[in-house]
Amino acid sequence: MKTGIRGHVIDAPEFGKLRSHQDGAVIFDPQTGLITSVGNYQDDPEITWLETKATRPVILPGLIDIHAHLPQYPAVARTESALLPWLEKHIFPLERNFRQPAARAIADAFFAELLANGTTTSMLYTAIWEDSCEAAFAAAQASGARAIIGKVMMDEGTYSDLEPAEAAEISIQQSRRLAQKWHGAANGRLHYAVSPRFAVTCSARLMKDAAKLAEETGTYIQTHLSENQAEIEYVKQRFPQSKNYTDVYAQAGLLNAKTILGHCIHLSNQEITTLAETNTKIAHCPGSNFFLNSGLFPMDKLRAAGIPIGLASDVAGGPELSMFAVMRDAVNMQKARHFQDRSIPILTPAQALHLATAGGAEVLSRPDLGRLEKGKTADLAIIDLDKALPLQGQFTPPPTAPEAIDTLVYRANATAVASVIVGGKKII
Numbered sequence: 001m002k003t004g005i006r007g008h009v010i011d012a013p014e015f016g017k018l019r020s021h022q023d024g025a026v027i028f029d030p031q032t033g034l035i036t037s038v039g040n041y042q043d044d045p046e047i048t049w050l051e052t053k054a055t056r057p058v059i060l061p062g063l064i065d066i067h068a069h070l071p072q073y074p075a076v077a078r079t080e081s082a083l084l085p086w087l088e089k090h091i092f093p094l095e096r097n098f099r100q101p102a103a104r105a106i107a108d109a110f111f112a113e114l115l116a117n118g119t120t121t122s123m124l125y126t127a128i129w130e131d132s133c134e135a136a137f138a139a140a141q142a143s144g145a146r147a148i149i150g151k152v153m154m155d156e157g158t159y160s161d162l163e164p165a166e167a168a169e170i171s172i173q174q175s176r177r178l179a180q181k182w183h184g185a186a187n188g189r190l191h192y193a194v195s196p197r198f199a200v201t202c203s204a205r206l207m208k209d210a211a212k213l214a215e216e217t218g219t220y221i222q223t224h225l226s227e228n229q230a231e232i233e234y235v236k237q238r239f240p241q242s243k244n245y246t247d248v249y250a251q252a253g254l255l256n257a258k259t260i261l262g263h264c265i266h267l268s269n270q271e272i273t274t275l276a277e278t279n280t281k282i283a284h285c286p287g288s289n290f291f292l293n294s295g296l297f298p299m300d301k302l303r304a305a306g307i308p309i310g311l312a313s314d315v316a317g318g319p320e321l322s323m324f325a326v327m328r329d330a331v332n333m334q335k336a337r338h339f340q341d342r343s344i345p346i347l348t349p350a351q352a353l354h355l356a357t358a359g360g361a362e363v364l365s366r367p368d369l370g371r372l373e374k375g376k377t378a379d380l381a382i383i384d385l386d387k388a389l390p391l392q393g394q395f396t397p398p399p400t401a402p403e404a405i406d407t408l409v410y411r412a413n414a415t416a417v418a419s420v421i422v423g424g425k426k427i428i
Helices: 070-075 083-096 102-116 130-143 164-182 204-217 229-238 245-252 269-277 286-291 299-304 323-340 349-356 358-363 401-411
Strands: 002-014 017-029 034-040 047-049 057-061 063-069 119-125 146-150 190-196 220-225 259-263 281-284 309-311 380-384 417-422
Touching (some): 002 358, 002 380, 002 401, 017 349, 017 401, 063 309, 063 323, 070 119, 102 417, 119 380, 146 164, 146 220, 164 204, 220 245, 309 349, 309 358, 323 401, 349 358, 349 401
Parallel strands (some): 002 047, 002 057, 220 259, 259 281
């Protein structure tokens, strides 16, 4: 028996293009986890129709968050002047204590909240400890969520008590064990990301060894680039032989099609060219960039260079896990740039939805995710539009697809998420 969900089906397969069926249905095979058809609703006794709590359901692809820090979530909204003092004062102490058994309890709660927000796929950092990463993977496996996770790698300026050379060697060993155990686990629902934190806390040796490890194991790479001016200046002092911050990673061999870089706000034209030539991807973290006073992301410039971009919460730099809030911040950030320079295009809610679904899937090299089409994986977020509309939608006629997406981007949160399906399995 096939399974179906009925509602207003909407996805954004291309940047700025919505596709919808007002009274539509998504049909999928719960055995294979694949979508078998999408279109207008037709009653069919051969299909098991899932009940949802939504009074006015909107069916979206599962939302994708491509950059967040699991151990940091308890420290959201800790105000500080900028990135580096925020890390030292609030984040490193929290990560230092992210050990078992507390780590598993936090990870379980984290994945429950991700799913409650309609996020079906996430790319996450843990702490430097191997057991913290084990706890995160175990929690992800139990939750039913789709996740890419990596143990943070640091050998200089780290919060461990090890000397740099020993810290680097142990970090490589632990990352290799984790990659061998978890990359492709749970029938491909879980993957590993080699995760050197950033050039501020990683030696050239560690970054080169991390790149080699990722190549050997076929894993993703995630790190941070050009988030904050003080960070950029510090990297320049640490690596004077490099042409720029991006070149530090290029020389280490860290840039390729499976590399996702968080932030990338203050890039030179030369750096943008390097990222485009290496097919490196970007995680745009607008809420975090606002919160930590980091800067305004040049969306138009990076898209014009052909660099794939997805959206990310970046908790705890970003203050919340809701990808609707992230989409809203992304829209507002490009409006702020447009106010400064009218030649800069704004970002529409429909374009933001693309970045949080199909765009994120492209960044993760997962063409099976992010779109509602036959043959794609049945990762779905069912949203109750009435929970986002004013006055519970009592006085609002059925909206068009653009109107529905505008409403969700500007007003939705976890309370509007009625159900979540991952790989054809109903999770909530």
